[in-house]
Amino acid sequence: MTTPQISMESVVVGRSARMRAVFEFLRIIGNSDSTVLVTGESGTGKEVTATLIHQNSRRRHHPFVAVSCALFSETLIESELFGHERGAFTGAIKDRPGRFELAEGGTIFLDDIDDVPLSMQVKLLRVLQNRTIERLGGTRTVPVNVRVIAGSKRDLKQLVNEGKFREDLYYRLNVLPLTLPPLRERREDVPVLMDHFLGRYFKRRNEDVPAVSDAVRQAFIRYSWPGNVRELENACERIAQTCSCGTVRIGCMSASILFRAGSQPAEVAPPVTPASDTTAPISLDDRLREVEANLIGWALKVSGGNKSRAAELLQIKRSTLGDRINRCGLGAADKSDGQPAGAVQLA
Amino acid sequence: MVSRERVQGVLDRVRPFLQADGGDIELVTVIGNSADVRLTGMCAGCPSAHMTLHVGVEAAIREEIPEFETLRLA
Numbered sequence: 255m256t257t258p259q260i261s262m263e264s265v266v267v268g269r270s271a272r273m274r275a276v277f278e279f280l281r282i283i284g285n286s287d288s289t290v291l292v293t294g295e296s297g298t299g300k301e302v303t304a305t306l307i308h309q310n311s312r313r314r315h316h317p318f319v320a321v322s323c324a325l326f327s328e329t330l331i332e333s334e335l336f337g338h339e340r341g342a343f344t345g346a347i348k349d350r351p352g353r354f355e356l357a358e359g360g361t362i363f364l365d366d367i368d369d370v371p372l373s374m375q376v377k378l379l380r381v382l383q384n385r386t387i388e389r390l391g392g393t394r395t396v397p398v399n400v401r402v403i404a405g406s407k408r409d410l411k412q413l414v415n416e417g418k419f420r421e422d423l424y425y426r427l428n429v430l431p432l433t434l435p436p437l438r439e440r441r442e443d444v445p446v447l448m449d450h451f452l453g454r455y456f457k458r459r460n461e462d463v464p465a466v467s468d469a470v471r472q473a474f475i476r477y478s479w480p481g482n483v484r485e486l487e488n489a490c491e492r493i494a495q496t497c498s499c500g501t502v503r504i505g506c507m508s509a510s511i512l513f514r515a516g517s518q519p520a521e522v523a524p525p526v527t528p529a530s531d532t533t534a535p536i537s538l539d540d541r542l543r544e545v546e547a548n549l550i551g552w553a554l555k556v557s558g559g560n561k562s563r564a565a566e567l568l569q570i571k572r573s574t575l576g577d578r579i580n581r582c583g584l585g586a587a588d589k590s591d592g593q594p595a596g597a598v599q600l601a
Numbered sequence: 602m603v604s605r606e607r608v609q610g611v612l613d614r615v616r617p618f619l620q621a622d623g624g625d626i627e628l629v630t631v632i633g634n635s636a637d638v639r640l641t642g643m644c645a646g647c648p649s650a651h652m653t654l655h656v657g658v659e660a661a662i663r664e665e666i667p668e669f670e671t672l673r674l675a
Contacts, residue, residue, distance in 0.1 A: 467622050467623075468621070469618070469621040469622040470622070472621075496649035497649070498647065498648075498649070499644075499646075499647050503622045503623070503624070503643055503644055503647075503650065504618070504619070504621075504622045504624075504644070504650075504653070504654075505622075505624070505643075505644035505647050505649060505650020505651070505653050505654060506647075506649055506650065506653070507653060508653065509652075509653045509654070509656035509657035509660065512618075512653060512657055513657040513660060513661060
């Protein structure tokens, strides 16, 4: 299995303190052989992270095998991971090594570990404890020297509490836990990632990156990116494919990003924490007013302009809401569509 | 039968967004539950912009006027 070459230096980290912390952690655990549990929503970069860990470890000259546990049915996954002997089941016409054996000396990335059925979890636990596997239908115990990185889109601890994930396996996996934040929680990284991906896709077309209009940048920052970095990358690819006039304008974006920009309360709020290297003073009062205006705008929109209902949503008195609307200068805006002045929002 | 005022109301809400990027949208006519609009300014001649704005503006109108049928770009 081939993997793209990624070095620590080539990865776009961004300005956010959270991603810097993630990368610091990656550096520290590079030479360890311990199991890593990477948790993050779809599109946050779990596999990129796993590749990065492998390539910065002393196992880098050995295979990196990535396998999505969600891809296989309950019966297939065992044969996929541990292999099978000829005749083990109908259709097993020859011996076949599993992914663990293929990763010998290297790293195996078990993505979507949260989708592994309970019956299989106990088998995985045994492998992690004993570092040996048995092929399906085989009697031989094969020792394996493999570093395990598990990927999960859900909080495994939560699944343990719900009885959907074995507690013993959870502790076995959760040796070096790493959480990748969703993009909406590190909005300050959006411009950096945007420039990076636009650069990549325009380069593929042998073109220079054209100027990007402010309206596009603002929409990118406001959008909530439910598909995270993967969605942002695809949005940039689309722009590179469709922009033909020499400037990236709102028309080059997909309608869903443009028109859903900032449609949820927490996501309308601008990043509250400035980058750690910023030394410029920041007015706390102004920032708080911004947050307040955004939340009031959201409540008014959701309530269809009904201030009593909006006050309930915000858990404040109706009269207090009136005062705050005036204080934030939202008086004019809430008459039309309940949006705070300056919040560009269509749908 | 959708009134011209209601469609115009949605377009007025959409307009500042287009204007921020040097474009504009004008309502030509409303026939039955459908409307014809014209894109002007920046993006007016760009095929991909037509696609984006057509889909987006139509969705914005439908959200507010559920019985709205088709948005045509004149």
